[in-house]
Amino acid sequence: MVELVLRSRRVVLGDGERAAAVAVSGGKVVAVAGYDDVFDTEIDTDLGETALLPGLVDTHVHVNEPGRTEWEGFASATRAAAAGGVTVIVDMPLNSLPPTVDVEALGIKQAAARGQTFVDVGFWGGAIPGNVSKLPALHAAGVFGFKAFLADSGVPEFPPVSAAELREAVSVVPRAQFVVHAEDPDHLGDLPGSATYGEFLASRPVEAEHAAVSTAIDAARQTGGRVHILHLSAATALPLIEAARAEGLRVTAETCPHYLTLDADQIPEGATEFKCCPPIRDAANADLLWRALADGLITCVVSDHSPCTPELKRRDTGDFAAAWGGIASVQLGLPVIWTSARARGYSLADVVDWMARRPADLVGLRDKGRIEVGADADLVAFDPDDTFVVEPARLHHKNPVTPYAGKKLAGVVRTTWLRGHAVTGESARGRFLTRKDA
Known part of the structure; x- marks a missing residue:
């Protein structure tokens, strides 16, 4: 007897979509069988033409608790994730206080999260100037790797590293995954007060990336380590990554829904909800990112969910110089990407590969982001043909500010299951995940 059976005419598996x-x-x-196969079970749900996907894996989420919980907290972030079909998030080491730069800080963050996670949660550690001696112990404690900034992070307690400091950090823990916010401070310009989006964009040119x-x-070349480029915005940097991979270096890259679907030329005046770093560029740039994603040069699509309070977005002044930079989209990533992917001729299986299997890998x-025997039963009932209009009041993250407000999107999450249990937002069944070395 099995506990649960879910049937669909559109189950998205590793080799494509089938009944x-x-x-x-x-x-x-425990089994992936024929649509009409019979099981001894008390719960047998036929989803019909509603697709069954593996739960998405979002490896780039800023929860901000403790310390800046008014920006976002574990309960609200993980409810939003589940509502968007995401069953795993990996939390960034900033903007919480303290940042996750040593074992003690990791314990403080886990204590803050305990008992209020509705999906599974893993943690990144942070590499900052002066903490290199603490990285081996933090890695041994189970973080998935280390984030480093090469430019100002926006918060003083998480300063950037120099090129030499990055190389040293990677060399100290060469087995670790290093994820890098890749903007060079020497190529970033100053902003005037009351900056427009055009001025903000010009201040962060592609040359910085x-x-x-x-x-x-x-750093990867000199150490043999693994380096992953976070939230790639500038498609013109792709040849550098392609050459590095041809050289045999362990270099990968991700991008985000906003870089793939939003257009700098269409951002309204003063609409600071569109501010993020690196910035949203033009539609031609997005076309090149899509091509690199399809070719596998860009590894995956993740949210970089980075919310703040509405006041910090400075919608009252529309000042892109003063506004906090970050897009909150953990709940919306799947329909945002599906809407554009479908219009470009990509399949639901492609989207699952980009947003579930590849980030899990x-x-x-290896037991997340896929529907196969032995994998965790993290599953999503997703109606790819239904549509909805984004209403901020219906979003679950703590401060529902979004550049997608009012947009009509395709694809509705009907139910999300975590290890076979439907996530209702009432029972926090999420677990802490730690790195599993091969």
């Missing part, structure tokens, strides 16, 4: 029945026991997928990507690649979670 199937997925059987679950003990929180695991080129230089920083080169710095990160050089990036952090070594």
Whole structure:
């Protein structure tokens, strides 16, 4: 007897989409069978034409608790994740207080999160000037790797590292995954007060990403370590990554829904909800990012969910110089990407590959992000043909400010299951995940 059976005419598996029945026991997928196969179970749900996907894995989320919980907290962030079909988030080491730069800080963050996570949660550590001696112990404590900034992070307690400091950090823990915010401070310009979006964009040119990507690649070259470029915005930096991979270096890159779907030329005046770093560029740039994603040069699509309070977005003044930079989209990433992917001729299986399997593989979670025997029964009922209009009041993250407000999107999450249990937002069944070395 199995505990749960979910049937769909559109189950998205590793080899594509087909009709199937997925059987679950003990929180695991125990069979992927024919659509009409019979199981001994008390719960047998036929989803019909509603697709069944693996839960998405979002490896780039800023929860901000403790310390800046008024920006975002674990309960609100993980409710939003589940509502968007995301069953795993990996939390960034900033903007919480203290930042996750040593074992003690990791314990403080886990204590803050305990008992209020509705999806599974992993943690990144941070590499900052002066903490290199603490990285081996933090890695041994189970973080998935280390984040480093090459330019100002926006918060004083998480300063950037130099090129030499990045190389040293990677060399100290060469088995660790290093994820790098790749903007070079020498190529960033100053902003006037009351800056427009055009001025903000001009202050963060593609050359800033080129230089920083080169710095990160050089760290991988000199140490043999693994370096992952976070939230790639400038498509013109892609040849650098392609050459590094041809050289045999362990260099990967991600991008985000906003870089793939939003257009700098269409951002309204004063609409600071569109501010993020690196910035949203033009539609031609997005076309090149899509091509690199399809070709596998860009590894995955993750949210970089980075919310703040509405006041910090400075919508009252529309000042892009003063506004906090960050897009809050953990709940909306799946329909945002599906809407554009479908219009470009990509399949639901492509989207699952980009947003579930590949990010899970990036952090070594081989039992997540896929529907196969032995994997965790993290599943999503997703209606790819239904549509909705984004209403901020219906978003679950703590401060529902979004550049997607009013947009009509395709794809509605009907139910999300975590290890076979439907996530209702009432029972916090999420677990802490730690790195699993091969």
